[in-house]
Amino acid sequence: MIEVINLSKSFIDKNSTIEALKNINLKVEKGDIYGIIGLSGAGKSTLIRCINRLEEPTSGSVVIDGQDIMKLKDEHMLKVRRRIGMIFQSFNLLSRRDCSKNIAFPLEVSGCHKNDIDKRVDELLALVGLEDKKHSYPSQLSGGQKQRVAIARALASNADILLCDEATSALDPSTTKSILALLKEINARLGITVILITHQMEVIKEICNKVAVISEGEIVEQGATFELFSKPSHPVTKRFIGDKSLEGTWVYHAKDKSSRLYKLTFLQESAHQPVISQLIKTTGVEVNIIAGHISNVQGKSYGNLVIELSGASETLENALQYLIEKNLYVEELVEDERVV
């Protein structure tokens, strides 16, 4: 388990202080694929580097399996780093070593015996499906293959934590998918805890079981991925989700102030009931359906429906009450809070 406790980091310039991270708290359980999503400049790169102390936090601590790594001296820290693999957006392979020698690097560093290294390298090449590229140099590989080598290298010294720094941002969509599948497989088969930072929503949707949204150095929202996606509350989260059901809504919505706009979220259990027709029958409210969209997060789906309700204020209240009773997540859309 990895706990980030009250972590802050400021960069002190000559005449100004930039607070890159403000009081971050995270709890990553063993076996999680934990996603941290944020726009560029939000502080996610700094945050992930604090976890293996490539960046020194200004205050706070990182506790891995009960051990506060901020208290570790140099040599001990180097040992802990060998347990924490890391992969990068730009792969960062050594250009003058072939694949096998790149994967061997962390093993050489930790003083492994030559024969053990050879054996382990072959195992890892098989794990990432690059047995035939053993003696190829990075310049001869595609982006996806380079990232596979990087993953093999990161896991070489039996890491049980893998940090991914925008690992798929430089890859095309289909390569991204295959790398994510590999990460998922590694997580499932070897029980490796994965912490990844990204600005790509698809990455989170595809593999993360938990997610934290970071904005301007603060975690603004965190939780299980499906929950967070189906019921986003912070504007930044909403922006990331880029709610398709809202596209065009404001264009449609007239200046008629007597009607109200609502966004309904149907989670799995409520998705199969004819809620809208019953709503009309029971309360007599006027319903105008404006937009609808169904999203899929890791095999679970949820629907969003934007409706316009009109009627007497009592009728509107009843209608609202009814929707809440039906276990729908109801949000009133107010124009000045519009999310694009």
Added chain:
Amino acid sequence: MNELYNILLKLLELMPQPLLETLYMVVSATVFSVLFGTPLGIATAVSEETHIWPHKSLNKVLNLLINIARSLPFIILMIAVFPLSKLLVGRRIGTTAAIVPLTIAAIPFVARLVEASVKELSWGIIEAALSMGANVRQIIFKVILPEALPSIVSGITLTVINLISYSAMAGAIGGGGLGDLAIRFGYQGFQEDVLIGTVIVLLIIVQLVQFLGDKIYKRLLR
């Protein structure tokens, strides 16, 4: 036709000894300056505040030393190190003695080139090595040196060519070599054919060095 033949014959007789002297000075000075300049350059690069071995005051001292040595004109440096040459090789002037100022002039040059080669490496590969638990020594020998090698080789090529031109200057004060030949016969002895011949030979050497340097650079680049 006969005249040209005679000139060639004369050059063939005059040239070998100074040519060997030049090669001897340049090769020795290159070897020593690379030997001392490379560690100096690496130390300067990695001791910077944001690099893997931050040592602010050491970095300042190294930079100052390199700058001082680089700002001395070679012709003055040559004379200034006479006592040191005497101490190291037992003579103030002569071909072997000239290796001392040549090396001293080239060390800071090599150091700056190596420093630049190290600094132009992407920080990502160093960060990756750090993330794998490599220590400073391992990063220098397993990451920085091999990755910067092609660029360092380009730098050495440049150094050799510079040393060829410096060695001609060393010739002026008793270092021997092609420079000495050109000055004595060509300038003082009014034998323009020797002067032109020397220039052509120097030109060929420089071309060869550059060609070889580029070849090695390309081979190293993956």
